[in-house]
Amino acid sequence: MPFGSSSNDNKLKNFEVMINPQKKNFNLSIILTACIKPINIPFLKRTSEIDRLDDYKKAFIKWCKNELVDKIIFIENSGYDLNFFNEESKNFPNKKIEIISSNLNNTFKKSLGKGYGEYLCLKEVFENSHTVNNTDYYLKVTGRYYIKNFNKIFDDFRKKKSDIYVCIKNNLTYVDSHVFGGSKFFFLKYVIPMASKINDTNGVFMEHCVAKATLQGINDELKFNHFSTYPDISGIIGTNNKKIKTNIIKKMKLFFYGKMKSYFLSNKKY
Numbered sequence: 001m002p003f004g005s006s007s008n009d010n011k012l013k014n015f016e017v018m019i020n021p022q023k024k025n026f027n028l029s030i031i032l033t034a035c036i037k038p039i040n041i042p043f044l045k046r047t048s049e050i051d052r053l054d055d056y057k058k059a060f061i062k063w064c065k066n067e068l069v070d071k072i073i074f075i076e077n078s079g080y081d082l083n084f085f086n087e088e089s090k091n092f093p094n095k096k097i098e099i100i101s102s103n104l105n106n107t108f109k110k111s112l113g114k115g116y117g118e119y120l121c122l123k124e125v126f127e128n129s130h131t132v133n134n135t136d137y138y139l140k141v142t143g144r145y146y147i148k149n150f151n152k153i154f155d156d157f158r159k160k161k162s163d164i165y166v167c168i169k170n171n172l173t174y175v176d177s178h179v180f181g182g183s184k185f186f187f188l189k190y191v192i193p194m195a196s197k198i199n200d201t202n203g204v205f206m207e208h209c210v211a212k213a214t215l216q217g218i219n220d221e222l223k224f225n226h227f228s229t230y231p232d233i234s235g236i237i238g239t240n241n242k243k244i245k246t247n248i249i250k251k252m253k254l255f256f257y258g259k260m261k262s263y264f265l266s267n268k269k270y
Contacts, residue, residue: 026158029071029135030063032056033121034143036080040110041117042200045241049080055144055236060085062146064092068154071096073131074143075121079103098131100124113200114238115177118142119209123192132184137161139181145235145244147179152229157181163222164214167230168265175210179231183222190217224265 034056035041037049046052056076063069072095074085082101089097104120122140126132137157147153157165165181168174182191190213198209218224233244 026154026161027134027136028069028154028157029073029131029138030069031122031125031138031140032060032063032072032074032143033118033140034074034076035078035105035114035117036076037078038105038114038117039078041114042111043239044114046236046238051236052144053080057084057088059144059146059235061088063141064088064095064097066150068151069095071098071131071135073098073100073125073129075100075102075125075129076143077102077104077117077121077124079106096131098129100129111201112198113205115195115198115200115206115209118177118206119192119195119198122187122195126184126188126192135184137165137181137183138187139165139179140177140187141179142177142235142238144238145178145233147231148234149229149232153179153227153231156225156228160225161223162225164217164224165227166210166214167227168211168214172215172265173211174207175214176231177206177210178233180210182217186213186217186222190214190222218265226265 036053036056038044038047038052041047046055060072060074063072074082074097076082076085076099079101082099085099089095089099102121102124104124105117108116108120139153139157141147162181163183163186167176167180169176191210194209194213194216195206198204198206214224230246232246235244236242237244
């Protein structure tokens with residue numbers, strides 16, 4: 001599990017803060033979940049390992065190149081050879097990049113779906129990742145995707161430092177699981193336990209479980225904020241094999257509703 005160079009001394013860190021003031025006092029890791037070679041997973045149309053590998057490579061390089069990203073945890077659950085990612089990481093010696101290879105995709109009933117496999121990835125990260133021990137906040141992103149307006153998302157998350165940082169919709173029953181974030185406490189005590197109930201075949205998806213975890217956290221007075229800027233995601237959807245598209249009107253609506261949800265949810269109990 002190689003990391004970027006550990007030679008980042010205090011002078012280098014101070015220099016990075018000077019050229020990137022947005023990073024100051026915000027310790028964030030990006031968790032990229034991956035399954036390069038899915039087998040017999042229901043509701044999945046983008047199944048070609050060649051296509052999926054290409055998706056992951058392109059997104060990974062973009063994340064590595066983003067100047068605001070210091071820490072990346074890339075976890076793959078089908079046991080695929082990750083030599084490309086290990087080698088690519090060496091091109092970014094000033095970042096902490098952890099590559100985790102696992103065969104978790106062969107440890108559960110496939111009828112539970114890809115969401116359950118992603119739950120196992122998160123569980124593995126928070127139980128065994130070295131980077132987790134030195135991180136306060138996390139942004140989980142589907143590994144084949146890149147957020148084109150990440151710098152705005154980062155700045156919003158940094159300013160709010162929320163325990164729960166999500167986009168919740170459909171009458172508070174659904175959280176966009178392509179990208180969501182929060183504190184270590186939120187992931188460990190709420191997201192992972194709730195996500196263990198995922199069963200795609202029975203209609204219980206990751207999105208529903210993270211929504212329930214969100215409402216539980218709010219009820220327990222965790223600091224909540226809805227995305228102020230809707231993530232502009234670049235990638236191809238696994239369930240229909242089509243490019244992600246979000247029109248301007250929809251983005252404006254989501255922004256407006258997000259503001260209202262942040263206000264009302266922060267003042268209600270569930």
